[in-house]
Amino acid sequence: MTGNEMSGDAAGGLESHDYDVVVIGAGGSGLRAAIAAHEAGARVAVVCKSLLGKAHTVMAEGGIAAAMGNRWKEDNWEVHFRDTMRGGKMLNHWRMAQLHAQEAPDRVLELETWGALFDRTEDGLISQRDFGGHKYARLAHVGDRTGLEMIRTLQQRTVALGIDVFMECTVTDLLKDTGAAEDRVAGAFAYWRESGRFVVFRAPSIVLATGGIGKSFKVTSNSWEYTGDGHALALRAGASLLNMEFVQFHPTGMVWPPSVKGLLVTESVRGDGGILKNADGKRFMFDYIPEFFKAETADSVEEADRWYDDKINNRRPPELLPRDEVARAINSEIKAGRGSPHGGIFLDIASRRSPEFIKRRLPSMYHQFKELADVDITAEPMEIGPTCHYVMGGVEVDPDTEQSGVTGLYAVGECSGGMHGSNRLGGNSLSDLLVFGRRAGEAAAAYAEGTARSRPTVAEADVAVAQERALAPFSGGEKASENPYTIQSELQQTMNDLVGIIRTAAELEESLVEIEAYQERARHLIVEGHRQYNPGWHLALDLANMLLVSECIAKAALARQESRGGHTRDDFPGPDPTWGAKNLVLSLDATGTGVNLKEQPLPVMPDELKEYFA
Amino acid sequence: MSYDLKMRVWRGDADGGDLGDYTVPVETGEVVLDAIHRLQATQVGDLAVRWNCKAGKCGSCSAEVNGRPRLMCMTRLSDFDETETITVTPMRTFPVIRDLVTDVSYNYEKAKQLPAFEPGPPDADGKRRMAQVDIERGQEFRKCIECFLCQDTCHVIRDHEDNKEKFAGPRFFLRYAELDMHPLDTHDRRVLVQGMAGIGLCNITKCCTEVCPEGIHITDNAIIPMKERVVDRKYDPLVWLGNKIGIRNKDNDGRTEV
Numbered sequence: 001m002t003g004n005e006m007s008g009d010a011a012g013g014l015e016s017h018d019y020d021v022v023v024i025g026a027g028g029s030g031l032r033a034a035i036a037a038h039e040a041g042a043r044v045a046v047v048c049k050s051l052l053g054k055a056h057t058v059m060a061e062g063g064i065a066a067a068m069g070n071r072w073k074e075d076n077w078e079v080h081f082r083d084t085m086r087g088g089k090m091l092n093h094w095r096m097a098q099l100h101a102q103e104a105p106d107r108v109l110e111l112e113t114w115g116a117l118f119d120r121t122e123d124g125l126i127s128q129r130d131f132g133g134h135k136y137a138r139l140a141h142v143g144d145r146t147g148l149e150m151i152r153t154l155q156q157r158t159v160a161l162g163i164d165v166f167m168e169c170t171v172t173d174l175l176k177d178t179g180a181a182e183d184r185v186a187g188a189f190a191y192w193r194e195s196g197r198f199v200v201f202r203a204p205s206i207v208l209a210t211g212g213i214g215k216s217f218k219v220t221s222n223s224w225e226y227t228g229d230g231h232a233l234a235l236r237a238g239a240s241l242l243n244m245e246f247v248q249f250h251p252t253g254m255v256w257p258p259s260v261k262g263l264l265v266t267e268s269v270r271g272d273g274g275i276l277k278n279a280d281g282k283r284f285m286f287d288y289i290p291e292f293f294k295a296e297t298a299d300s301v302e303e304a305d306r307w308y309d310d311k312i313n314n315r316r317p318p319e320l321l322p323r324d325e326v327a328r329a330i331n332s333e334i335k336a337g338r339g340s341p342h343g344g345i346f347l348d349i350a351s352r353r354s355p356e357f358i359k360r361r362l363p364s365m366y367h368q369f370k371e372l373a374d375v376d377i378t379a380e381p382m383e384i385g386p387t388c389h390y391v392m393g394g395v396e397v398d399p400d401t402e403q404s405g406v407t408g409l410y411a412v413g414e415c416s417g418g419m420h421g422s423n424r425l426g427g428n429s430l431s432d433l434l435v436f437g438r439r440a441g442e443a444a445a446a447y448a449e450g451t452a453r454s455r456p457t458v459a460e461a462d463v464a465v466a467q468e469r470a471l472a473p474f475s476g477g478e479k480a481s482e483n484p485y486t487i488q489s490e491l492q493q494t495m496n497d498l499v500g501i502i503r504t505a506a507e508l509e510e511s512l513v514e515i516e517a518y519q520e521r522a523r524h525l526i527v528e529g530h531r532q533y534n535p536g537w538h539l540a541l542d543l544a545n546m547l548l549v550s551e552c553i554a555k556a557a558l559a560r561q562e563s564r565g566g567h568t569r570d571d572f573p574g575p576d577p578t579w580g581a582k583n584l585v586l587s588l589d590a591t592g593t594g595v596n597l598k599e600q601p602l603p604v605m606p607d608e609l610k611e612y613f614a
Numbered sequence: 615m616s617y618d619l620k621m622r623v624w625r626g627d628a629d630g631g632d633l634g635d636y637t638v639p640v641e642t643g644e645v646v647l648d649a650i651h652r653l654q655a656t657q658v659g660d661l662a663v664r665w666n667c668k669a670g671k672c673g674s675c676s677a678e679v680n681g682r683p684r685l686m687c688m689t690r691l692s693d694f695d696e697t698e699t700i701t702v703t704p705m706r707t708f709p710v711i712r713d714l715v716t717d718v719s720y721n722y723e724k725a726k727q728l729p730a731f732e733p734g735p736p737d738a739d740g741k742r743r744m745a746q747v748d749i750e751r752g753q754e755f756r757k758c759i760e761c762f763l764c765q766d767t768c769h770v771i772r773d774h775e776d777n778k779e780k781f782a783g784p785r786f787f788l789r790y791a792e793l794d795m796h797p798l799d800t801h802d803r804r805v806l807v808q809g810m811a812g813i814g815l816c817n818i819t820k821c822c823t824e825v826c827p828e829g830i831h832i833t834d835n836a837i838i839p840m841k842e843r844v845v846d847r848k849y850d851p852l853v854w855l856g857n858k859i860g861i862r863n864k865d866n867d868g869r870t871e872v
């Protein structure tokens with residue numbers, strides 16, 4: 001099963017595989033989809049860029065949001081649904097938010113059945129912790145390494161079921177059958193990172209589970225894998241993206257030393273009692289409580305501090321407002337000159353909880369600061385600032401099956417859109433992966449079964465085109481002179497400076513000009529060496545995806561003339577109800593080189609759900 | 615503050631290779647992986663290296679720094695003198711693919727041979743109950759990020775390719791121990807861990823524990839108790855504790871051997 005041995009030795013070097021369902025991505029969503037498809041009887045392959053168990057999900061810290069009611073019996077799916085919709089400023093697809101809240105508890109229990117060891121309550125049940133935007137303590141967790149527990153559990157389950165995994169194998173193109181009456185997906189084209197050889201997967205169902213786009217920003221908590229491959233693959237296959245203007249900047253990333261700038265500091269620090277202070281020692285979040293959340297947020301230090309033990313009679317501390325609010329507040333304090341020595345602000349848990357408590361609840365944060373910054377978080381405050389963390393936008397899918405606009409093409413996890421609206425609540429991603437991963441896997445298996453009589457076929461000409469595209473960076477021609485690493489780092493700077501946490505029309509326009517210039521330069525890349533495990537070549541291929549997705553983000557951000565969730569416009573500071581009623585949808589234009597944008601009304605929420613917001 | 619770091623980095627593939635000499639500008643506060651990345655971005659674009667999280671969480675960036683198995687992203691340059699030359703080589707126990715990237719498929723094969731967790735039915739309300747104290751050991755073992763540095767360092771396989779077939783290595787002894795100590799598991803893998811996994815070949819040198827970046831007490835908490843469970847089914851402090859606090863004694867309750 002490992003993709004980690006020399007492969008593709010077949011004559012001509014083109015390896016070919018037939019499956020019912022091919023899942024692209026081995027994070028939480030991809031593995032959950034693969035397990036579901038396998039259990040539904042499909043022949044399944046999982047393909048991923050890194051080794052199995054290393055996907056981004058491994059880095060998740062805080063927990064999985066699910067209204068299990070283990071800590072607060074008052075909690076149930078309806079409260080979770082309401083919190084999710086309000087956190088997303090009502091732009092979420094109501095049906096996804098509903099399914100998510102209803103099914104998350106069962107999905108978490110399932111992990112336990114497969115061997116996960118969550119932290120326990122006194123009664124031996126799965127413990128749940130507080131997080132921003134969630135009314136009750138709701139996040140199932142394992143210290144601050146919940147993602148590791150989740151991916152290892154799913155990985156071990158995948159292995160136990162004998163599902164084929166193609167590791168260190170990168171998909172560069174989706175293949176379609178355009179012969180029949182209806183356009184449908186027929187397979188995928190990939191290369192082994194190790195040998196550089198090509199692979200063709202033939203399958204009626206493809207599930208995209210490729211994660212996010214954060215690597216296009218300079219300061220980010222995301223890894224090299226987050227180049228928006230799934231977003232770009234979907235676009236190029238004819239599917240649409242929505243909500244791309246909404247990028248989550250997590251309020252607390254490390255700011256020092258430079259090598260770790262952007263690295264995540266989990267929200268659990270605040271959930272477990274940590275507070276934010278500026279250079280004057282002021283607990284400033286009380287100055288930034290927006291009208292929308294006034295009724296449910298404490299307005300005095302005393303009330304805020306009582307809340308940790310008595311949630312019924314007190315309101316939440318303002319440090320636990322949704323992430324967009326906290327990130328903007330921190331940004332304002334820094335801009336006003338009240339920042340910390342290294343350009344952040346202070347996150348203090350040392351003065352509020354005992355060293356034993358901190359080490360037990362936040363072991364990997366303790367470790368991370370100690371090892372990488374020489375800071376003992378049980379004795380001194382941390383310096384933190386906003387970091388690009390998550391993209392709410394993604395492939396537009398049917399809420400029940402996760403199928404995109406292209407028949408046979410599904411999308412789940414961070415690369416899908418709609419579930420989180422304009423802002424995701426912490427913990428709602430890991431639960432999203434499980435709920436929709438399972439749904440997509442089942443739907444993909446069912447659809448594949450139905451194609452038994454007329455399997456889509458891959459056209460050999462398309463394979464040749466995909467191969468040519470993948471090899472292009474090696475033959476940049478006369479003008480080839482551009483280093484992919486240089487363009488990538490310039491793009492990251494542009495996105496950070498011009499499409500970052502606070503945006504204006506002028507800067508967004510400028511960003512589009514710059515992105516276009518990078519796209520032009522990226523046509524003349526020069527790559528050293530040969531095809532065997534060559535990161536320069538890999539980046540050259542990823543770069544095209546980063547540029548396409550960055551263009552989508554900037555375009556949508558320029559179009560949306562309001563501020564909402566993860567999209568803040570300095571020139572349109574407030575939310576606007578007309579904008580609050582529509583989504584921006586992006587698709588590839590007829591030439592295949594640019595993107596089109598259109599407005600689309602939000603799906604209408606049924607009356608019985610509307611009541612929760614009365 | 616920045617300075618010029620002298621580095622020697624192994625470059626090559628399965629057919630052989632050599633240490634290359636490089637000088638790369640670095641900043642204080644940086645880690646070895648930063649220096650490698652700067653080399654890659656500015657001097658050798660095709661230098662092969664694995665990494666993901668850059669925060670010691672994914673276990674991808676394992677290599678040997680000055681001969682010691684370490685995560686490159688957690689090895690700070692300030693641990694070395696500024697004038698010292700830092701040598702980075704791939705993990706020695708696994709076949710080289712290219713430069714710092716090795717073929718770690720041995721580990722994935724061993725994982726496949728290990729029978730998975732098998733719980734009994736849940737409680738009547740569909741939930742499962744376990745006390746925190748009963749899962750703490752298991753949680754310690756599940757901190758493993760699969761960096762395979764313990765496997766790299768273990769002398770049983772480090773220079774003995776022929777032992778690989780009959781020896782699963784410390785990472786997987788940890789997994790056997792985790793399952794054996796899981797309060798809800800119903801399988802008995804003790805014959806397997808002795809036979810197929812070859813725990814008997816381990817002579818408790820503790821080298822694996824020393825290199826574990828997660829600080830897991832592999833030898834003391836997993837291997838030694840596991841050896842004891844195999845040999846003498848009566849002695850085990852945890853089972854004893856379990857009896858005291860009323861959880862099932864796994865030795866006597868019907869477990870199915872796999």
Ligand SMILES: Cc1cc2nc3c(=O)[nH]c(=O)nc-3n(C[C@H](O)[C@H](O)[C@H](O)COP(=O)(O)OP(=O)(O)OC[C@H]3O[C@@H](n4cnc5c(N)ncnc54)[C@H](O)[C@@H]3O)c2cc1C
Nearest residue numbers: 025026027029049056057062063171211413414427429430
């Ligand atoms: C530091 C950090 C902490 C977080 N903490 C939390 C938390 O506490 N709670 C929470 O709910 N969320 C959290 N999140 C968010 C959450 O972890 C992610 O959104 C989620 O894990 C994404 O999962 P995924 O399955 O969509 O993708 P990933 O886990 O990122 O997996 C993507 C997979 O796709 C593969 N892939 C990508 N492109 C290709 C290609 N072209 N070909 C083949 N394979 C490809 C990759 O190799 C990888 O296997 C956190 C995120 C970060 C960065």
Ligand code: SF4
Nearest residue numbers: 768816818819820822
């Ligand atoms: S203690 Fe055992 S497993 Fe660990 S390094 Fe020594 S021989 Fe190998």
Ligand code: SF4
Nearest residue numbers: 758759761762764826
């Ligand atoms: S036990 Fe420690 S050294 Fe071994 S693979 Fe796991 S984390 Fe790495």
Ligand code: FES
Nearest residue numbers: 666667668673687
């Ligand atoms: S890059 Fe993840 S452990 Fe080093």
